[in-house]
Amino acid sequence: MEGELLTVIIVVATALAFDFTNGFHDTANVVATSISTRAMSPRLAVGYAAILNFAGAFISLEVAATVASDVVDPGSISLLVVFGGLVGAIAWNLITWFFGLPSSSSHALIGGVVGAMLAAEGPDAIFFEEGVLGNVVIPGVVAPTLAFAVAGIAILVLYRIVGRLRPAPVTRGFRGGQVVSGGLLALAHGTNDAQKTMGVIALALVAYGSLPAGDPTPPFWVIASAAAAIALGTYAGGWRIIRTMGSRIHKMDSAQGFAAQGAGAAVILASSHGGFPLSTTHTISGAVIGSGAAKRLSAVRWGVAGNIVVAWIVTLPAAAAIGALTYGVTRLFGTGWAGPLIVSVLILAGSAWLFTRRDHQGSAVAATSET
C-alpha cells in the first residue's frame, strides 16, 4: 500500500506539472490579442490572466466529469495508464512549445490517456464513439469553426456600427473592452482546461481506490491545486507562442481583438457548460482567424494558420503514441513506483535540456516587442 501511495503521489504531481505546462503553453491563447492590440502590457496581461484562470477553475465540474468517466473506462484505469497519458501530453506540449506551435494541450492530454489505455487494456477500455468522437473530436471541430463564424459576424457588425466614427475614441473604447473580453477568455480557459487535470487526477484516485468509479467527482483539494497549478503556469507565460498568436496570423486592430476574445470566451464558456473538453487553443485560433478573414481574406497569413491546423491534426495521435510508449517503458519496471519515478526524472532532464536550448536561441519576448 505504501508503494501505491508513492505512485499516486508521483501521478498527482505529474498531473499538476501537466496543468502548469498547460497554463504555460496556453497563456498565449488568452493574452496574445490584448498584447497585439496594445490593450495591455505583456506582464499585466499575463498576471491578469493568471488570476482569472485561478478563479475560472472553480466555476464548473462538467468537463472534469466528462474526462473522468466518458473517454476511457474508469473501471479499467490504473495509475500507470494515467501516468503514461500525462507524460504523453507533457512531452507533446513541450515539443510544440519549443517549436512555437499553438497545438492543443487538451487534445494532447486526451490523446495521451487514450494511447496509454490502448497499450494497457486494448480498445475495449476506450469509449471511442460516444467518448472520443462524440465528446472530443466532433466538438473539437465545431468549436473553432463556430468561433471563426462568431468572431467574423461580430467584427462585421462592429465595423457597421462604429465604422464612421473618429478612430481614436473607437480604438480607446475597444482597448477598454478588451480588458473585459480578455478577462472572460482567461476565466473560460481556467474553467475548461483546469477541469481536464481535475478529471485526470480523479481517474488516478479511482485507480488508487479513494474515489468510486461510478461517481469520480474531484474533491476540493484537487480543484484548488489544479487551479493554482494552471494559474502559476499561466503567469510563467509562453512568450514564444504569444508571438505566433499575437502577430503572425494577422495584424489586428483593437475591434478585431475584442471580437476574437469575445467570440472565444462565448464558445469556450458555452462548451464548458455542456461538458465538452474542447481545446482553448483551437477555439481562440479560430476566432483570431475569423476576425481577420471577415475584414480581408488576404490579411490572414494562411501559411501560419495552415501550420497550426497541421499541429492540431497531429496532436491526438502523437500524444497517444508517446502515452503508449511511456506506459510500455514504465511497465518494464513493474507496476510500482519505480517506473514512474525513472520516467519523471527523464522528463525533467528532457525539459531542462529544451529550456536550455531555447535560452541559447534567445528570448521571444524581445521579438514580441518588435512587432
Next chain:
Amino acid sequence: MSLASIVDWDALLTVVWASLVAGVGASAAYGLAILGSTRAVDLGRDGRTGGATVFGAVGAIGIAIVIAAIVVGLVVLTD
C-alpha cells in the same frame, strides 16, 4: 453506430446558439456603447444637448446589455 447517436446534438446546438447570441450580441451591444458615448461627446461639444442625451442613453443601454450578458452567463455556468 450512426453519427446522430454518438453526439449529444441538443448540447452541441445549445453551445452553437448560446455562443452566437453571447458573442455577436454582446459585441454589438458594446459597439453601440462606443457609438453612443462617442456621438454623445461630439454632439455635446457642439451644444446639441438633445442629440447628446439620446446617444448617451444608447451608450448606457449598450453597456447595461453587456454587463447583463456577463452576469447571466456566469450565473448559468455556476448553476
